[in-house]
Amino acid sequence: MQEFQLLAVHDEDDDGALGWQERALCAQTDPEAFFPEKGGSTREAKKVCVGCEVQAECLEYALANDERFGIWGGLSERERRKLKKRAV
Incomplete structure (x- = not known):
């Protein structure tokens, strides 16, 4: 759950570089959906x-x-790994 908590925090010292996290819809929803058990649904x-609105920044x-989880x-995480491999 620590990863989700990061989404809801605004870093004042970062001059808004992480300000997108305040506008993230996931910060307003159930964190369990974003960190499913292995084999669980991501739907x-x-x-x-x-x-x-901040999907690209995220x-x-x-x-x-x-981010591995x-x-x-x-x-x-699997889809992000594939994306990184294609970019190399």
Whole structure:
């Protein structure tokens, strides 16, 4: 759950670089959906991400910080790994 808590925190010292997290829809929904058990469904989290205005910023953050758990920017960890491999 620590990863989700990061989404809801605004970093005042970062001059708003992480300010997108305040506008993230996931910060207003059930965190369990974004960190499903292994083999669990990611469908509900991805539905939230589709309508989120900061989806691109979220994905960029996850890729830059090598987030290994949860749904970030509408992608699972496996999907983010594939995306990174294609970019290389």
